[in-house]
Amino acid sequence: xxxxxPKGLGRSVSIQxxxxxxxxxxxERYVRLDNEPSSILSEDATSLQMIPIVDMQQLLMDEATDxxxxxxxxxxxxxxxxxxxNHGVSSLLVxxxxxxxxxxxxxxxxxxxxxxxxxxDGRETLESYISELxxxxxxxxxxxxxxxxxxxxxxxxxxxxxxQSVRMTYYPPCPQPEMVMGLTPHxxxxxxxxxxxxxxxxxxxxxxxxxxxxxNFLPDAFVVNVGDILEILSNGQYNxxxxxxxxxxxxxxxxxxxxxxxxxxxxxxxTTSLVNLQNPPLFKRVGMEKYTKDFFSRKLNGKxxxxxxxxxxxxxxxxx
Ligand SMILES: O=C(O)CCC(=O)C(=O)O
Numbered sequence: 001x002x003x004x005x006p007k008g009l010g011r012s013v014s015i016q017x018x019x020x021x022x023x024x025x026x027x028e029r030y031v032r033l034d035n036e037p038s039s040i041l042s043e044d045a046t047s048l049q050m051i052p053i054v055d056m057q058q059l060l061m062d063e064a065t066d067x068x069x070x071x072x073x074x075x076x077x078x079x080x081x082x083x084x085x086n087h088g089v090s091s092l093l094v095x096x097x098x099x100x101x102x103x104x105x106x107x108x109x110x111x112x113x114x115x116x117x118x119x120x121d122g123r124e125t126l127e128s129y130i131s132e133l134x135x136x137x138x139x140x141x142x143x144x145x146x147x148x149x150x151x152x153x154x155x156x157x158x159x160x161x162x163x164q165s166v167r168m169t170y171y172p173p174c175p176q177p178e179m180v181m182g183l184t185p186h187x188x189x190x191x192x193x194x195x196x197x198x199x200x201x202x203x204x205x206x207x208x209x210x211x212x213x214x215x216n217f218l219p220d221a222f223v224v225n226v227g228d229i230l231e232i233l234s235n236g237q238y239n240x241x242x243x244x245x246x247x248x249x250x251x252x253x254x255x256x257x258x259x260x261x262x263x264x265x266x267x268x269x270x271t272t273s274l275v276n277l278q279n280p281p282l283f284k285r286v287g288m289e290k291y292t293k294d295f296f297s298r299k300l301n302g303k304x305x306x307x308x309x310x311x312x313x314x315x316x317x318x319x320x
Contacts, residue, residue, distance in 0.1 A: 051206070051215055051223075052079055056136075057086035059143055073147035076234075080226040080241030081206055083218050084140075084194075089132045091220055097129045098198045101254060105170055130166065130258065133194055137164075137260045140192060140224065148234055151273040155233060158262035159191055165261075171203060171245060171253040182245035182253070186300035189292070190227030190259040197223075198254035207242040228306040229262065229291075232283040235270035242302055264289045268309075283309045 052075035059068055075082040104112065138156065145155045171182040182203055197204065197217045204215045204223070215223060231240040247253065262268065269285030286294075286309070295305055 051075075051213075052082040053218065053221075054082045054084050054224075055086050056084055056088060056139075060139070069143065069147040072143055076144065076147070076226050076230075076238040078239070079206075079208065080231075080239035081215075081243075082224055083221040084224050085218060085221045087136055087222055089129075089136060089222075093125065093128055093132065094196065094220070097125050097256070098196075100125050101168060101198050101256065105252075105254060126166070130164065133258050134164065134260075136222075137192060137194065137258075141260075144230070144238075148237060148271075148274065150271050154271055154273060155191075158233075158266040159260060161263045162191070162266075163261045163263065165259045166256065167259070168198075168254065168256045169245070171247045171255075173250050173252055174247045175249060177247045177249045180247055182247040184300045185242055185244040185302050187240040187242050187303045187306060188225065188227035188259060189229065189295040189305060190261050191229045191233075193225050193227055193257050193259050195223040195225065195255060195257045198256055199252070201248055201251045201253040203246045203248060203253045204255070205244055205246060207244075212244070227259070228303070228309070229268055231306060232268055232309060233271050235274045235279060236282045237274070240303065240306060261292075262288050264292075282311060284311055 052071070054072050054075055059072060061068075072082070138159065141156050141159050145152065169183065174180050185207065195204070200217075202214060202216060204217075205212045206215060206225075207213075217223060225241050225243065226238045228240045230238050245253070245255070264287075266288045267285055268288055268291045270281040270283055275281050291309075294308075298305060
């Protein structure tokens with residue numbers, strides 16, 4: 001249902017044009033085939049099931065004591081997702097980016113195409129944002145490494161010259177939101193993903209213990225989620241969280257996600273300092289290039305790709 005635009009401001013937004021036309025019914029290709037409800041939580045349950053909040057400023061104070069790191073560690077283990085507050089990225093920059101993205105989606109399609117030809121027009125803010133988030137992600141990887149008691153630099157080194165991508169997603173309003181899914185349930189193939197909700201409209205949900213939980217974004221917070229690669233590197237200690245996006249009956253929704261991956265030459269597998277006789281590797285090892293190719297050759301489908309990476313009990317690979 002959503003329209004996505006990887007890497008900047010210049011891809012097709014046909015879903016947005018489609019949503020402007022008078023519609024008698026939902027086009028067949030957008031109708032959900034699963035029978036899962038959009039949300040199965042009561043208001044009370046929602047307030048009990050708040051995703052953890054991690055305060056970056058506190059984490060960085062006093063060189064992050066074990067006690068403070070424990071908050072980050074347990075968020076990544078028990079949930080695989082957290083709201084990051086006091087993250088240090090200028091709120092002026094974030095607000096400017098949100099404004100420019102919203103303005104971009106208001107443009108007529110011919111104007112949007114112009115961005116494709118002259119992308120420099122709208123990229124300054126996006127580029128500053130990307131560069132701030134790169135620094136933030138590297139700091140987070142360093143802290144996670146410490147929390148996991150992994151040899152210093154082992155994870156940071158993989159992501160240092162890694163690859164990043166950005167996806168902006170526009171979800172048009174839909175008169176029958178329960179009949180469509182904005183974004184199919186999936187876990188990210190990444191190390192981590194940093195998500196920003198652009199226009200204050202909720203719709204992001206996570207699956208925890210089999211239940212879909214709506215995430216209410218805190219003002220000025222980023223939502224950080226653990227991806228499959230971090231679950232593999234941590235040998236299953238961290239949880240790559242399954243998530244999806246629903247649509248709103250009256251309001252459009254816009255999000256921007258930034259994905260952080262290791263460099264192509266890296267090998268994806270349980271980190272050597274976490275593996276020993278008592279803790280055998282739970283996942284196979286594969287080069288990042290092959291990992292990426294295999295991931296993109298499949299449809300998004302829950303955590304099914306991570307399951308393919310899992311070793312079976314006698315130590316052999318679950319796939320060829
Ligand atoms: O739009 C959202 O809130 C979620 C985006 C997302 O999960 C993705 O782009 O992979």
